[in-house]
Structure formats: structure tokens, C-alpha cells
Amino acid sequence: MSSLSDNTIQDIESGVLSNFVHEFNVARRHVLSYPGNHPIIAASSEKVLTLLRELLGNNPEITIGIAKDTLIAGDSLLDKSNHAYRNLARLLFSHGIATITFSARLTAAELINFCKIISVKREAIDAKGGIAAIMKMAAITGITLTAIDYSAFLATESGLNNEQPEVLPDRIFESIWQEFVVSLLQGTLVKKSDLSNVHIGLTPAELAEMLNKKLNTAEDNKEKHVSNEQILAAFIQHLEQHPHDSHKEELLRRLNALVSHLSPDLRNQLLSSVFKSLAEKKELAEAFLSQIPEEAIIDTLDAMILKKESLPPMLFSLIGKLSSNLAVKASQMAFELGGSETEELKNKLRELFREESHDKFTPESYQAGLNSVLTDKKALHLGRAELETLKQSLNTHSIENQVSRILLDIINNGFDELGGEIMLKNLVDLSSYFLSCGDFAALMQMYDRLSSQADKENVERYHEILQLFNEPDFVLEVIQGITFWGKTKYQEIGNLIIKIGASFIGPILDRLAEEQNMSLRRYYMDILQRIGDRGREEIIARLRDNRWYFVRNLVLILRNFDANLVIPHIRRLTNHPHSKVKQEAIKALLFLQDSEADRLLLRDFASGDRETVINAVRLAEQSKHAEVIRCLTDFLTRGGLSGLECELKSAVIHSLSMIGSPTTIPVIESFLRSRSLFRSKQLNGLKIEAVRSLNRYPKHLAVPLLNDIIKSGHRTIRESARETIQGIQGGES
Incomplete structure (x- = not known):
């Protein structure tokens, strides 16, 4: 390489x-x-x-x-x-x-x-x-x-790490196949020692052609059949003892290729012998059967039924797992070869499915209803809407939905090894179908029913199938469905993700970190919040990410979790190098009513950086701390109306109004009566903001002050006071 x-x-x-x-x-x-x-x-x-x-x-x-x-x-x-x-x-x-x-x-x-x-x-x-x-x-x-190249030397995986490779001469591998080929052609068991100078370079197809001519004849057929069974038993024994899986797989592939090229009768004969030889070798049987075409297995089972031959019990389950058709055939074989009780059941089923006997098993009231529908012509004249509804119920997707519900109902009423395995396999296939056509509601129903049944019965097979919903490929396709199917599927996809939970947390966080669309970011954040504590640890682990905008969004999610569990982690972000992360962390601590947040606000109020001070003032709207309120009022009453001071005072007015403390009213009143000789325009603008903010204070304190302002002051300020009172009174009605 x-x-x-x-x-x-x-x-x-x-x-x-x-x-x-x-x-x-x-x-x-x-x-x-x-x-x-x-x-x-x-x-x-x-x-x-x-x-x-x-x-x-x-x-x-x-x-x-x-x-x-x-x-x-x-x-x-x-x-x-x-x-x-x-x-x-x-x-x-x-x-x-x-x-x-x-x-x-x-x-x-x-x-x-x-x-x-x-x-x-x-x-x-x-x-x-x-x-x-x-x-x-x-x-x-x-x-x-x-x-x-199976004839070349094979290095084990340890050899890839510069260790001494294990070298296997081609004879160890090829001799098993050569022994099998010669035995089949001669009709007798041969030993490796007899093959020292023999090498028959036949492909499986060429070998099958020779066997079709040589062995599939009337003469001495019985004797050859016995020999074939012994030869196959010896071959499979060597195969089972061979230490290398890659060689086993190649030998099984050759055996399968040989079987597939045989004539139908000889193929059935050989497969029947293989079935018996694999009776106690589950791993080999599973590997071999998965390669054989369904039709070949069905033909062999039919031939065995005719000859009254039994199938080893272990193979019933394995064959049943391969497909629903084979499950039915395996069940039929067991049915055909059963005892007196099975024969009695068989007779009952034959009677049940006789065309002319359907009325024997139909309740009289139901049969009467069917007959009335057939005789009542009016009942058959349906409106267009009813016909469309009926037509929709017959489309493929609707039928698949109903099949899924039926299978879930049957499984939930009892699980047997063969039938249950088949139904669960069908559900796996249906889950792939629902995923491909975007029916996330059907997937949700399937997961819901299987998980409740798994909790109730603790059947390992349920848990295996539920694990499919956690496979990375399944998770990825569901998440890709968010953008592929669009907003119409948001709710269905979200419900499914939240139900499954843990496996989706990492991939959703990855998407959130890279998503450019704000609407999708909000959607991902909503899903993570609804997943809740199951995702808390993984979200906390991502707080060390170097993308500040991602960390800020994580803080927004964490503030909705248990305060005692997330506060220590959010506190660490109050020293984050990016101001927006630091600001969001303090905001989250205020939301969670952590006393540390007030201390941090007071610290930032004293900062020499104007941007830090203004950000702290804006965050202070969530505080009720007396010292925080006092600092805000100090900012409002101190002198200065430069551009920066006006911006700061505007933020103070807003935060004080959001706090709505009654102790602030005298300060607001004093500010409204203040004067400025050179910056009256800027001051009046701030006064209008202060007047409008009074609607957030207690009415019994705000209205008298507003009435006083209406009687005096600047015209635009009086108009603002009038509008504010009307708003307060309108809000009461």
C-alpha cells in the first residue's frame, strides 16, 4: 500500500x-x-x-x-x-x-x-x-x-505495529478446500496426506458443473448422498477449527458459490446436508445462511418436508431471522412435521381458510352488517370527501403505518423467540422506511412502544433494537432531516430527539456551534433545554470551547437548569476574555438569583472602562440589591451631559424602571426638576425617557408626580406625561 x-x-x-x-x-x-x-x-x-x-x-x-x-x-x-x-x-x-x-x-x-x-x-x-x-x-x-490474495502470506494485525508477522503458507488455507473438492469428486473422504502432490484449480462454478454431471445421476445416488453428508461434516469441522476469520469467510463464500451453481435437486441435497452439519455451530451457520439466496433455502425446506426430514432446532431461529418469507417457511416446516396436536391445529386452520367457510367464524351481528352494506345501494354512494379519505387509507405509507401499529400491538401482547424476532426485524426495516420518508411521528410511536415494553419485560432483544435509534448514522439522518424537511417537521423531529435524548446531545451541540441561521440556532437551543438534565454535563464540558458566541449560547441554555448545579460553572465565565460571554454569565447569575452577581455588578460599576460600566448598568435591571440601586441613582444625579454620560443615564433610567423600586421616585422627581444652561436639549430628551418610565412604578406614587409635570415644565415633557397617565389608566381598564 x-x-x-x-x-x-x-x-x-x-x-x-x-x-x-x-x-x-x-x-x-x-x-x-x-x-x-x-x-x-x-x-x-x-x-x-x-x-x-x-x-x-x-x-x-x-x-x-x-x-x-x-x-x-x-x-x-x-x-x-x-x-x-x-x-x-x-x-x-x-x-x-x-x-x-x-x-x-x-x-x-x-x-x-x-x-x-x-x-x-x-x-x-x-x-x-x-x-x-x-x-x-x-x-x-x-x-x-x-x-x-488468499494464496499470499497473511500478516496478522499485530504485524502492523512492527512486530514479527505471523506467516501462513497457502497450503494451510488451500488444503482445506482441496480436500473438500477431491472428496466430492471421488465420493470418498480423503486426508491431507493424500494431497501432497494434488492441486485441483477449479472455481466453485466449475466444480459445480462437474458435480452436476458426475453426481446428480440416478446410479448410486443414495450412496453418494451419504458420502456428501460425511464430506460436508468433515469440511465444516475443519472450517470451525481454522483460526483465521478471513479464511473462514472465504471458504464459506466458496461453498456458497458452489451451492448456487448446482442443479436444483443436487443443491437441495447438498444444502440439506449442510443444515445437518451446522446443527450445533451457530456462528458458522449464521455466516453461511446469510449468503444463501432466499429461494434456495425455501426450495430445500420444501424438499425436506416432502422427505419428512427435520430441521435442527437452532436453525429454525436463524432462518427465521433472515426474512419474513423464511420465517413463514420455517414455521410451516415445524407445523408439517409436528405431532397429533399440531395435526389437529392444522385441520382447524385449513377449515378456517376455506373460502366457503368464512361465515362460520364471523359473528352474526357483523355478518348482518356486511350483508346490509352489500344490499343497500345508498350506502355505496359515498361523497368525494369520503372517497378521498378511503383512498388515502390505501396508499403505501398509510399501510406501512398500520403494519407498524399491528406489529407493535402483537409484540406488546407477548414475545416468542421465533415470531417475535421476525416482527422485530420487520420493525427495524420499517424504521429505515419511516426515516427515509420523513415520518418522524411514526418513529416516535415505535420508540415509545418498544421502550415501554423493554422496561416492562427487560427482554434483551428490545434493548438491541432500541440501540438502533442511538446509532450515529440514525442520529445523523434525523438531524439532517431538520434542514432537509424544513419547519413543517420541526415539532416531530424535536419530539423524537427529546424522547431518545443522550445520543443526540453531542451532535446537536456540534450543529449549534457552527450554525449560521439564527432561527435554527434557537431551535437547537430549545431542543437542548427540553432534553434537560440529561444533557447538562456535556453542555458544561463544552464551556471551554474557544468560540465565544457558542459559549454565550451555552450559558443561555444552562440558566434553565437547576441553579445549584450550574452556578459554579457559570461563575467561572464571569472572567471570560470576551465581554459578551462575561456579560451573559452575569446576566445568568442574576436570573438564577445568585448573590455573587450583585457583587460583580458593583465591581463593574467601579471600572474605569466606560463600556464595562454601561453593560453593568444594563444588566442591573434584574437586581433588587439596595447597594446596586443606590449606585444607579448616583449615576443619574451626578453632573455631566456629554454623549457618553447621556448614554449612561439613559441606561440607568431604563434599569431603575425595570427594578421599579418605590425608593427611586424621589430621585426621578429631583432629576425632572433639574436644569442645564448649555445642554437643555439633551437633558429634555432624558427627562422624556424618565417620564415614560414612570408607568413601571407603583401607580399611587407615579400618577401624582405625572400630574405635577403636566402643570409645569417643557411642552414636550408635559405631552409625554399626559400620554403616560393615559397609558396607565388605559391599562387599568
Whole structure:
């Protein structure tokens, strides 16, 4: 693998690679979930390309290694706990990809086509010539792949840290497959020692063709069937004992490719043997069954039913998890092979579903109602509004909603291992559907019902599904829905985020820190406030952020929490280097009625910085402290009417009126009777402000003073006094 430049390594360390991989995963899901011309696909792919350009810098390309559960950059394994790395690594590894190279010339169309290709099962890709051939047909040149070479030496992950690598000769891996191939062709069990000079270079498809000709014949079929079962049992035993997961996966893939190319009868025969060999090997069975096409499993189960063969109990559950169709088939198999009680139940169900017997199980009153609807022509003449309502109830989305409710009702009434697992899997699929079409109310209902049931029954499977709502990809898509769906979905999305809570706190804080739109900032802050104490610790941890405007917004959120828990942290911000943060911190302390806030105001009143003094005066409107009020009145009565003094006195008049202390009335009266020989215009402007502010003081003190002003003083001041009295009296009525 080519080494990365220092710049690229720095980008990886700073999170650019993580963002790129994450957005790549999102784009891949969008390609699968939305129609090809949907704008979200174009937007998502462009975002990936933008991050790729940022990641590359001046480099023409970047090569990333693929391990089973994570990615390799340079000589380093990336964080295995990173959800985005793990998802991409597992997907590419399942396609047998050792490295992937992204080039600067990658286009959006190529990216979208590549996402489509890797979303197809490997078996289907191999059937069309392999992923390299398909990429060539799609003319993808901006992405280059290197396949895993299983015949080469394999270094363990510890070797990536300059330790001595573990070297595995190809015979350890290939001999298992060679032994299996020769055994199948000869119809007898062979040993490794018999293969010292044997190497049969057949692909699984070529081997299947030979077996179709050689073994799928009438002669000696029974004997061959027994041999196949023994051969498969030996192969799977070797497979289980093999120490390397990557080799196991490749051998299982070859076995699956072999099965998929067999004739139907031989495939059913071989799969039946595989089922029996995997009876006690859950991990291998799960890995193998997940690769087999649904139709092949159904055909094999049908063949086993005809032959009265039983399916190992452990496989019932595994097969049922794969799809609803297979769950039904597995249940049918158990049903068909059941005892006398099952036979009795089967007869009842056959009777129930006989077309001509429906009335036997319909209540008489309900049947009468149905008959009256059919005979009453008037009842069938519905208005346009009723017809539209009925039509809406039959659209796909409405049906999916109803299916979700039905599944939730069934699950909440009892959970059995097979049926419950299937229904929960269907709910997972529905959650993806609701997310893609923006039905956050349906997601909210699903989460609500599952969480209440999990609390009640403490069934581990409920908790596993609920964890899906906390996955980073789910969280990201919900948050992206805020801007994608717009204000019409704000309430639904907000309710869902608040319900789930913890997993959304960090991402919402990240958005708040970077959001340019004021309306969205307020929306994020409202969500964080409504999440409440669950987010308090993470918000407090962000107070050390170097973006002053972000910290100021965090203070606004914290003031709504328990005062005793947040006051110590807000106090520390009163010495923040940015004045607006410091101002917001003091304001929050005043709001929380912390005595320290009054001390800080008095400190700032004495400051030599005019801006600091004026800010403190403006904040003082929330104080009731006697010393604070005294300082404000001193500011009002002292001499000076320069521009700065007028600004200060205007702020004092406003803050005193917001406090509304009766002790201030004599000071206001004295100020209204004051005179200025050279700055009468400025003084009259302040007097008008003082007159208008009297409407916030106790009426019995303010009205007599206003009446006195109406009888004397400047004309404009008298008019202001008259309007203020009218306002007070109007407010009473």
C-alpha cells in the first residue's frame, strides 16, 4: 500500500477521514433509499467529493487498507470503535477487497454507480464476472480496488505495529478446500496426506458443473448422498477449527458459490446436508445462511418436508431471522412435521381458510352488517370527501403505518423467540422506511412502544433494537432531516430527539456551534433545554470551547437548569476574555438569583472602562440589591451631559424602571426638576425617557408626580406625561 503524505496523516488525525467515510456511508444509503433523480443523492455525493478533495490536499489519490472490522491508513489501524470505519470495512471486506484507492478525478456519477455496485451481494457480482469486471463496465476510473490474495502470506494485525508477522503458507488455507473438492469428486473422504502432490484449480462454478454431471445421476445416488453428508461434516469441522476469520469467510463464500451453481435437486441435497452439519455451530451457520439466496433455502425446506426430514432446532431461529418469507417457511416446516396436536391445529386452520367457510367464524351481528352494506345501494354512494379519505387509507405509507401499529400491538401482547424476532426485524426495516420518508411521528410511536415494553419485560432483544435509534448514522439522518424537511417537521423531529435524548446531545451541540441561521440556532437551543438534565454535563464540558458566541449560547441554555448545579460553572465565565460571554454569565447569575452577581455588578460599576460600566448598568435591571440601586441613582444625579454620560443615564433610567423600586421616585422627581444652561436639549430628551418610565412604578406614587409635570415644565415633557397617565389608566381598564 502506498504511504500517505504528512498532510494526509494530519487530516486523518483531525477527523477529515472520519467525516469522509461517514458521508460516504450516508451517500451509499441514500443511493439505495431514494429514486435516482432525488436531489438528496446529488447533494450527498457532492458532499463526499468535497470532503475527498479536502482529504487529498495536493495528493492525486489516497489508498485505504481494509481489515475485517476497520480501515488501515498508512501503517496504522484506525479506531475500531468508529462506527463509520467499521461499517465500510465490513462491507468492502465482504466483497474480498484488500485496498481501495480514491482518486482526485472521481466524479459524482462514478461514486453513485460504485455505491450501487457494492450494495449488491457478492454472489450476484461474482456471477457476472466479479467486481472488477462490473466496475470496468460501469467506466469507474476514480476508484481502484485491490482484491484479497488468499494464496499470499497473511500478516496478522499485530504485524502492523512492527512486530514479527505471523506467516501462513497457502497450503494451510488451500488444503482445506482441496480436500473438500477431491472428496466430492471421488465420493470418498480423503486426508491431507493424500494431497501432497494434488492441486485441483477449479472455481466453485466449475466444480459445480462437474458435480452436476458426475453426481446428480440416478446410479448410486443414495450412496453418494451419504458420502456428501460425511464430506460436508468433515469440511465444516475443519472450517470451525481454522483460526483465521478471513479464511473462514472465504471458504464459506466458496461453498456458497458452489451451492448456487448446482442443479436444483443436487443443491437441495447438498444444502440439506449442510443444515445437518451446522446443527450445533451457530456462528458458522449464521455466516453461511446469510449468503444463501432466499429461494434456495425455501426450495430445500420444501424438499425436506416432502422427505419428512427435520430441521435442527437452532436453525429454525436463524432462518427465521433472515426474512419474513423464511420465517413463514420455517414455521410451516415445524407445523408439517409436528405431532397429533399440531395435526389437529392444522385441520382447524385449513377449515378456517376455506373460502366457503368464512361465515362460520364471523359473528352474526357483523355478518348482518356486511350483508346490509352489500344490499343497500345508498350506502355505496359515498361523497368525494369520503372517497378521498378511503383512498388515502390505501396508499403505501398509510399501510406501512398500520403494519407498524399491528406489529407493535402483537409484540406488546407477548414475545416468542421465533415470531417475535421476525416482527422485530420487520420493525427495524420499517424504521429505515419511516426515516427515509420523513415520518418522524411514526418513529416516535415505535420508540415509545418498544421502550415501554423493554422496561416492562427487560427482554434483551428490545434493548438491541432500541440501540438502533442511538446509532450515529440514525442520529445523523434525523438531524439532517431538520434542514432537509424544513419547519413543517420541526415539532416531530424535536419530539423524537427529546424522547431518545443522550445520543443526540453531542451532535446537536456540534450543529449549534457552527450554525449560521439564527432561527435554527434557537431551535437547537430549545431542543437542548427540553432534553434537560440529561444533557447538562456535556453542555458544561463544552464551556471551554474557544468560540465565544457558542459559549454565550451555552450559558443561555444552562440558566434553565437547576441553579445549584450550574452556578459554579457559570461563575467561572464571569472572567471570560470576551465581554459578551462575561456579560451573559452575569446576566445568568442574576436570573438564577445568585448573590455573587450583585457583587460583580458593583465591581463593574467601579471600572474605569466606560463600556464595562454601561453593560453593568444594563444588566442591573434584574437586581433588587439596595447597594446596586443606590449606585444607579448616583449615576443619574451626578453632573455631566456629554454623549457618553447621556448614554449612561439613559441606561440607568431604563434599569431603575425595570427594578421599579418605590425608593427611586424621589430621585426621578429631583432629576425632572433639574436644569442645564448649555445642554437643555439633551437633558429634555432624558427627562422624556424618565417620564415614560414612570408607568413601571407603583401607580399611587407615579400618577401624582405625572400630574405635577403636566402643570409645569417643557411642552414636550408635559405631552409625554399626559400620554403616560393615559397609558396607565388605559391599562387599568
